[in-house]
Amino acid sequence: MLKRRSFHYSFFPGMASLCALMVFAAAASAQTPATSVPALDAANKAPSTLPSQLQDFGAYVDSARKTFDVPGIAVAIVKDGKVVMEQGFGLREIGKSETVDAKTLFAIASNTKAFTAAALQQLAEQGKLKMDDRVIDHLPWFRMSDPYVTHEMRIRDLLAHRSGLSLGAGDLLYWPPTSYTTKEVVEHLRDVPIKNGFRSGYAYDNILFAVATLVIEQASGQSYADYVRTHLFQPVGMDESLIDKTYLKPGMDVATGHAKANFKNLEPVPPMAWLNDPGAGGIYASVHDLAKWMNVQLAGGALPGPGKDGKPARLFSEDSQEQMWSMLTPITIIKPPIPELAPLTPHFFGYGESWFLSDYRNQRLVWHTGGWPGMVSRITLVPELHLGVVVLTNQESGAAFNAVTYRVLDAYLNPSQKTDWVAVYDKAVKKAESKADDSFATHEKARDKNRKPSLPLANYAGTYRDPWYGDVVISSEGGKLRLRFSKTAQLIGTLSPWQHDAFTVRWDDRTLNADAFISFSLDMDGHIREARMEPISPLTDFSFDFQDLRLTPIRKAEAE
Structure with a gap:
């Protein structure tokens, strides 16, 4: 969020990446058929394999869709290496009849970043780079606006949001889509101001993932798209996933993004191809494919089935995963905007290599979010429970994906208590909206309408x-x-x-x-x-x- 996009939405409204975590007004939307594994029955009751707290899960997701005006949502839950549920709810596009199912493609935006980190770790295992190599060892022409940062920037730093760049610095070079190439975007880094100390704190960026994209291409000899497709999608079995919008074909099962024009009226938005920073947020995927991705992550990089030598095949080593899931950049924990969100306040919060790291109800969480024009998403892993949940949406409401995610987490972590997170986030959204109105009112109050421009x-x-x-x-x-x-x-x-x-x-x-x-x-x-x-x-x-x-x-x- 980034509007919304980019690229990470956090626990509470107001911490949204690329736009307000919130988008907003409630409007009714009709319940529509869903395709799932296992399927729901006609009464919209979940199968018996789900925890008791999720027996009304279909109705709960539809309440989130209605409250936050989200046309379509797809959800997958994995537990102990198995897919417990993968299902779509609602419409791919308002005004049309096609419904969301488990194989509907969504832009996953910044959830792409974990694929970029995995690619770099694979290349490190192959001896083609080291994660602590200087970037200039692989891209000699690379320059930041500070010579020291240029010299000391390591490949691992590209993934950790600790470069000294400010929040979203340089995003206008590719967001909304621009005609710059990836190399031109990175070349412009030499003039993007550095406002904070190098490795001194957290500030979310996307532009350094364009650098990571070029490092992958230089070290592998392949385009980013070819590398990810060959070395990540194919081994995992993500047969439906695409690198970016340009690979979409007419008739595909794909969701259309929706945004609130003027923060009010829901409208479809055109799909976007992020060709000049694909490593930050380009991938389109379904919950069916992302369930496979989550299971590989929860298995420490092990792939299903034996390898050629009879040993378990691996996407990456356990050591590589430990590096990706180790905190590199602490993040300040803020006070929730409303008291009802206090149970979500973590004891620790930070960023590893393309993953957020925190805790919930005494369990470690490894997670990320994504924001795109008209689509936002969240992937959450609970490693010690071998539990994962992914929520994809075709509207810019982080409140919706958070409300659905925490209902699933509670079903496994806190089954004795059933919190209506839809109601909680609805209250938080309304508070954020009111603050935004107050902000503009302050500008209006300070405005002197009699003061005209100095020049013609x-x-x-x-x-x-x-x-x-x-x-x-x-x-x-x-x-x-x-x-x-x-x-x-x-x-x-x-x-x-x-x-x-x-x-x-x-x-x-x-x-x-x-x-x-x-x-x-x-x-x-x-x-x-x-x-x-x-x-x-x-x-x-x-x-x-x-x-x-x-x-x-x-x-x-x-x-x-």
């Missing part, structure tokens, strides 16, 4: 250049100012005066939920010196990192 509107037109993103063009069209990000087709919008030399930018694509302020500073002669941007709403996904842009006007000759 046409004088704000021109090409502005940021050191790491590139060019942003403002043009005067029919008496209005239009803003375009030169490498991002979706970022086109209209400027409206706010006060003084500040304007609002309202994007044409209303499902972005990323309207921004843009403020111009003038020199003593009344010429524009610089423009700065920031999101208007606190619910905007952090991957719209407008605040890191430093836009300076350039002469026409320079722009050409």
Whole structure:
């Protein structure tokens, strides 16, 4: 979340990655047939193989769909190496009849990151790299904006969110989709500002997974897509999974993402291919395939069936898994926004190699979330219980996947108590929404509508250049100012005066939920010196990192 996307949604609303963990208003949606293993009966009661707390699981998931306005959800549960349940609920797309089943493909977004970590660990086992190699040992041209960080950045650091980059730094290089190549994205890192100390703390990023993508390609001699398909999908048996949207074909069983335009009205959003940072979030998968992935993870990397030598076949070694599941970056534990969420507060919280690490009810959790345009997801493993649950959704509601996940965890960890997490998260969502409304009200109160721009509107037109993103063009069209990000087709919008030399930018694509302020500073002669941007709403996904842009006007000759 990242809006939503990216890339991790955490325990509580307000900690969402790529956008608010929350999206919101309840609206009724009809219950639809589901395909499952094992199947539900006509009364929507779960089979007897499920714990007693999950006997009404179908009705519970549908209540989450209705409350959080999610058209479709898919869930798989594995226990002790077996698939206890894999099932779809609801619709692939609103207004159409196709239903979600266990084999429906969803964008899993940042749950891709664990595949990237596994690929690097495999290459380390093959002797093609070491996890503590410097990145420049494999990509000599690699540069961060700080020479020390450039020199000391190790491959393991790429997976741990401890580089010193700020939250979501550089995401606008590929989010929404841009025309940059992966190599160009990484080359631009030399100009992305480092705002924190190297290895001094946690700040979620996606851009270093573009670096990891290139390391995998350099060490293996294969494209990222070919490597993951050959060395991860095929051994695990993930026959339905795809690297990105470009591999989708008409007629496939695939969910359509949905977003709340203007944070209000649910609409389908077009599928997105993340071609220039695939290692951060590109994979499409079903819960049927991800159940296999979870079982391999819970088996310490062991694959089903014997290997060629009669010994158990392995995807990666137990030592590699121990490294992936060892905490590299501690994360500050925050107070929950409402008291009902207090039971979810962990005793420890941190990040390993592409996995979050925490605890719940005295059990270690290994988990990750993902956010994408119109889709969010969560995979959660309880290693000591050999338990795993994956929840995929086609709406941007982290509240929905959390409510479903914790109902499953409670069934195995706390069977004597049946918490209605849907009601709890609904309360938390409403509180987050009210705070967002208060934030805009504060801006409105401070606004002086009588303060007009210092210059004629046409004088704000021109090409502005940021050191790491590139060019942003403002043009005067029919008496209005239009803003375009030169490498991002979706970022086109209209400027409206706010006060003084500040304007609002309202994007044409209303499902972005990323309207921004843009403020111009003038020199003593009344010429524009610089423009700065920031999101208007606190619910905007952090991957719209407008605040890191430093836009300076350039002469026409320079722009050409």
